[in-house]
Structures are given as C-alpha cells and as structure tokens.
Amino acid sequence: MKQSKLFTKTRREAPKDEVSKNAQLLIRAGYIHKEMAGVYSYLPLGLRTLNKIVGVIREEMDAIGGQEVHLAALQSKSKWDATKRWSDKEVDVWFKTKMKSGDELGLGFTHEEPLTDLMRGQISSYRDLPLSVYQFQTKFRNETRAKSGIMRTREFLMKDLYSFNVDEKAHAEFYEKAKQAYVKIFGRLGIGDQTYVTNASGGSFSKFSHEFQTVCDAGEDVIYIAEDGRAINKEVLNDEVLEDLKLKRTDLKEAKAAEVGNIFTLGTRFSEALGLNFKDEAGKSRPVFMGSYGIGPGRVMGTIVELTADDKGIVWPESVAPFAVHLVALFDEEGKVKKVADELYEKLTSKGVEVLYDDRQCSAGEKFGDADLIGIPKRYVVSEKTLKSSDAGSLGGGSVEVKDRVTGKVDMVPVGSF
Numbered sequence: 001m002k003q004s005k006l007f008t009k010t011r012r013e014a015p016k017d018e019v020s021k022n023a024q025l026l027i028r029a030g031y032i033h034k035e036m037a038g039v040y041s042y043l044p045l046g047l048r049t050l051n052k053i054v055g056v057i058r059e060e061m062d063a064i065g066g067q068e069v070h071l072a073a074l075q076s077k078s079k080w081d082a083t084k085r086w087s088d089k090e091v092d093v094w095f096k097t098k099m100k101s102g103d104e105l106g107l108g109f110t111h112e113e114p115l116t117d118l119m120r121g122q123i124s125s126y127r128d129l130p131l132s133v134y135q136f137q138t139k140f141r142n143e144t145r146a147k148s149g150i151m152r153t154r155e156f157l158m159k160d161l162y163s164f165n166v167d168e169k170a171h172a173e174f175y176e177k178a179k180q181a182y183v184k185i186f187g188r189l190g191i192g193d194q195t196y197v198t199n200a201s202g203g204s205f206s207k208f209s210h211e212f213q214t215v216c217d218a219g220e221d222v223i224y225i226a227e228d229g230r231a232i233n234k235e236v237l238n239d240e241v242l243e244d245l246k247l248k249r250t251d252l253k254e255a256k257a258a259e260v261g262n263i264f265t266l267g268t269r270f271s272e273a274l275g276l277n278f279k280d281e282a283g284k285s286r287p288v289f290m291g292s293y294g295i296g297p298g299r300v301m302g303t304i305v306e307l308t309a310d311d312k313g314i315v316w317p318e319s320v321a322p323f324a325v326h327l328v329a330l331f332d333e334e335g336k337v338k339k340v341a342d343e344l345y346e347k348l349t350s351k352g353v354e355v356l357y358d359d360r361q362c363s364a365g366e367k368f369g370d371a372d373l374i375g376i377p378k379r380y381v382v383s384e385k386t387l388k389s390s391d392a393g394s395l396g397g398g399s400v401e402v403k404d405r406v407t408g409k410v411d412m413v414p415v416g417s418f
C-alpha cells in the first residue's frame with residue numbers, strides 16, 4: 001500500500017481524555033479512532049492488525065476442529081429468561097433496547113444462550129457429538145470502567161468457542177486440547193513468554209476455570225506466579241487452594257496482568273435450562289456437557305502495544321504487524337530514488353511481501369518519526385545516500401538500508417538482491 005493514499009494521518013497528540021498508553025499510541029499512529037469513552041473504531045492499519053490476530057486464532061480453532069459461525073448480536077428476552085440471565089440484577093452489563101412492537105431486545109454480551117438453543121435443532125444423538133463451534137463477534141457490555149483503551153471497551157470483538165460433549169470425561173479431553181491451542185495462539189502472537197495459564201474461579205461445575213493472563217502494568221487483574229510457571233488469580237488464592245496445588249504463599253510472586261483469554265467448564269447448566277439433550281447409546285436422554293472458550297482480539301492488540309512500545313512508538317511482533325516492511329523513500333530532485341523505490345515496491349509486493357511504501361512528499365524527519373510511531377518491524381530506507389553506498393558488495397548498484405525496529409540493527413543490502 002502506498003502511504004500517500006492512506007487516508008489516516010499520524011497525530012502528535014492523543015485526545016486529552018485518553019489515559020491509556022495503548023489507545024494513545026494507536027490513535028496517534030492512525031490505527032483506531034475514539035468514538036466515545038470505551039468505544040473505538042478500527043481504521044485501515046488497525047483493522048489489518050486486528051485481522052492478523054483473528055487469523056492466528058482462527059487457524060488454531062480450526063486445527064482443533066472448531067466450526068465457524070456468526071450468530072446474531074440482537075437477542076430476544078425469552079432464552080435469557082430460561083437461564084435467569086435477563087435480569088439486570090443478575091447481569092449488570094446488558095445494553096437493552098426495544099422493538100417497534102415493544103418487545104425487549106438485548107445486545108449480546110456473550111452467546112451461550114442462543115447457541116445452546118440453536119443446537120437443540122442439531123444435536124439429538126450421541127452420534128452428533130463431540131462438536132465445537134466458534135465465532136468472531138461483536139459483544140456489547142455496559143462496563144463500568146473503561147480506562148484501559150482497547151483493552152476494556154463497551155463494544156468489542158470476541159472469539160468465543162463453545163464445546164458440546166457427551167460427558168465430563170469427553171469434555172476434559174477437549175478442554176485440554178483447547179488449552180494447548182491457546183498456548184500456541186499466544187506464543188504465535190508474540191506474548192507467550194509473558195502469558196500464564198492461571199487457576200481462576202470455576203463457577204458451579206468445576207473447581208477452577210483457566211485464564212490466560214499476560215503480565216503487564218496496564219492489566220486490571222492481579223495474579224500470583226510460582227517458580228515452575230504455574231499461576232493463580234488473586235480472587236481464588238486461599239490456604240485450601242495453595243494446599244491443593246502444593247504451593248507456598250511465600251514462593252509466589254505477585255504481578256499485574258491482563259486476562260487475554262479464558263476457558264471454562266459450563267457443565268450442563270445451559271443445556272439443562274434450555275433443554276439441549278441427546279440420546280446416549282442406551283437410548284437414554286441426557287443433557288449435553290458444555291464448555292466455553294473466549295479470547296478478546298482487541299484486548300490482545302492493546303496488551304501487545306503496552307508490552308512492546310518504546311518511547312518512539314509502537315513495536316509490533318511480525319505476526320501481527322499491519323505490514324511486514326515499511327519502505328521509506330527519501331526522494332531526490334532527479335527522481336532516481338523514486339525509480340528504485342517504485343521498482344523495489346513492485347518487486348516485493350509481487351513476491352507477496354506486505355509493504356507500506358512511504359512515497360509521500362515530506363521531510364525525512366517526518367517519515368522516520370511516523371515509521372517509528374507506526375511500528376512495522378522492518379524498515380527499508382532508499383535514499384541518495386544508500387544508493388551511493390557500495391557496502392555489502394552492491395557493485396555500484398547501491399544499497400537499501402534495512403533496519404530492525406526491535407533491535408535497531410542496521411544492514412546495508414544490495415538493491416539487486418531483493
């Protein structure tokens with residue numbers, strides 16, 4: 001993509017009311033737009049990055065057999081009455097509205113109810129199981145606090161997968177597979193080293209659920225980490241749990257963390273309430289055993305910014321960067337640099353390399369400042385100076401300066417070798 005065509009502009013200042021580092025940088029670099037507190041729109045660069053995250057998650061969900069769907073965001077009251085989750089006393093994050101008829105509607109904050117209900121028409125026998133279904137969907141939550149930029153918003157994309165199994169044993173096998181898939185996802189997204197699988201509160205069906213908590217100052221949770229890498233959420237830390245896990249409080253390190261994902265055993269809570277049953281091999285009717293598995297791609301994106309940004313701007317891991325290469329051309333009067341840079345751009349893109357080409361007519365300072373802010377991992381600089389350089393055996397054809405955004409390491413690479 002040519003930067004001269006990109007409609008977003010970088011900004012020196014973030015909005016005054018924006019307190020979080022992730023949103024400040026993402027707004028300044030043109031990734032997102034703030035609509036109002038806790039509500040953001042994704043612009044071309046932001047959408048590319050979000051879609052990279054979504055792509056990684058999708059591959060790993062497909063790999064464990066997940067089937068992708070897209071459920072409705074608008075929810076009618078009846079299904080949620082069945083599970084006693086319609087009342088604002090039970091669920092305090094609902095956004096509700098009404099149809100012209102006066103019937104009440106809610107904007108989905110999660111999707112256990114509609115999917116369990118939908119599955120009544122699909123699952124009838126043990127032969128229909130196991131099954132796992134997922135989606136990337138906008139959730140609406142009337143969050144009280146929205147001070148963490150895109151890490152906690154009132155409208156956000158969620159990957160939610162739901163599993164359906166015959167019993168707890170079959171469920172446990174899938175649960176473990178999903179856990180491993182999550183480990184892979186966060187590894188591929190570049191935050192594996194900082195992300196811990198924590199024991200968290202489990203609801204009525206299991207002692208614990210598991211959360212994927214990324215250690216990060218901007219996180220809203222507190223976790224305790226053992227030397228062997230096991231970790232516990234603050235809200236479940238007590239003597240009994242410590243004994244259970246054979247851990248000593250004094251051996252645990254406290255850290256702030258952001259919950260980037262979680263996996264949860266639902267058991268038969270939803271299937272019983274909504275009548276999702278199947279006939280087992282003996283012909284006996286039994287409720288389906290369920291689990292749910294969430295990840296917030298926006299929260300992941302914000303967490304990455306919080307963790308990797310430096311004083312100049314964003315620093316993306318390769319797997320989520322909106323482009324692999326930022327080609328920065330410092331044009332000369334005769335147009336020689338432009339000719340080489342144009343050719344290099346064509347060549348790289350024809351090879352499938354994703355390139356953002358800074359072909360704007362502006363100063364070198366502005367171009368470098370913007371490139372630092374935008375945070376693409378590799379920067380290729382073509383200028384009069386690099387074209388004169390005969391480093392790296394360029395045989396007079398000139399070089400391209402290749403700079404790594406993370407390490408700052410610079411290499412001179414012959415123009416002809418791309």
Ligand code: ATP
Nearest residue numbers: 143151152153156158259260261262294295296299
């Ligand atoms: P939290 O405790 O942070 O409010 P939650 O327990 O409500 O999270 P879930 O309902 O399990 O979260 O949602 C699954 C995932 O969706 C979370 O792990 C997180 O990554 C993401 N998520 C949840 N709430 C938000 C939000 N308000 N904004 C952005 N992402 C969110």
Ligand code: MG
Nearest residue numbers: 093141143152
């Ligand atoms: Mg919540």
